[in-house]
Amino acid sequence: MPPRFGRVLISGDEIAARVLELGRAIGREHAGQDPLLVGVLKGAVIFLADLVRAIPMEVTVDFMGVSAYGAGPPSSGVVRLTADLSESIEGRDVIIVEDIIDTGRTLAYLRSNLSTRRPRSVSVCVLLDKMERREVDVKLDYVGFVIPDQWVLGYGFDLGGLYRGLPYITVLEAEASG
Numbered sequence: 257m258p259p260r261f262g263r264v265l266i267s268g269d270e271i272a273a274r275v276l277e278l279g280r281a282i283g284r285e286h287a288g289q290d291p292l293l294v295g296v297l298k299g300a301v302i303f304l305a306d307l308v309r310a311i312p313m314e315v316t317v318d319f320m321g322v323s324a325y326g327a328g329p330p331s332s333g334v335v336r337l338t339a340d341l342s343e344s345i346e347g348r349d350v351i352i353v354e355d356i357i358d359t360g361r362t363l364a365y366l367r368s369n370l371s372t373r374r375p376r377s378v379s380v381c382v383l384l385d386k387m388e389r390r391e392v393d394v395k396l397d398y399v400g401f402v403i404p405d406q407w408v409l410g411y412g413f414d415l416g417g418l419y420r421g422l423p424y425i426t427v428l429e430a431e432a433s434g
């Protein structure tokens with residue numbers, strides 16, 4: 257049975273306006289630097305593509321892949337690296353770009369993994385913060401929207417790999433969040 261979409265949680269226009277604000281803030285606070293944006297596969301790719309174009313300075317990009325929960329159940333907290341950066345980040349100002357922070361476990365893993373590679377700084381830009389599900393305390397430098405505990409779809413967010421291309425963020429109707 258196809259999923260039933262609920263209401264539009266965040267419209268395409270609202271996303272675009274917020275991404276522009278985030279891009280300007282990053283441009284202000286990283287002026288004079290040569291920041292490296294690290295997109296976390298796969299969901300953050302859509303957000304990263306728009307964010308890069310909203311930052312009013314030259315930046316470089318790279319990607320990391322993580323499997324949030326490995327083979328265990330969602331509560332297991334297992335995080336596994338599935339794809340690594342293409343080059344060294346030593347001395348770089350790194351900005352992790354995530355689509356969503358839920359329990360915080362993936363980001364905690366990424367931060368600790370990246371910090372062993374001697375970057376000059378690591379900051380975090382996330383589109384959605386599902387704050388009420390947090391299990392690990394993680395510092396977020398740039399946050400697009402704080403959202404309730406609902407399963408989101410569109411603009412990078414998927415259900416079984418589908419619907420990432422929707423130009424807005426909607427919620428799955430009558431489904432428990434995961």
Ligand code: PRP
Nearest residue numbers: 297298299324356357358359360361362
């Ligand atoms: C999502 C999201 C984060 C992680 C956040 O990835 O992109 O990486 O979960 O969850 P946490 O805060 O509880 O660790 P997902 O596993 O859905 O992969 P995807 O981006 O490839 O869709």
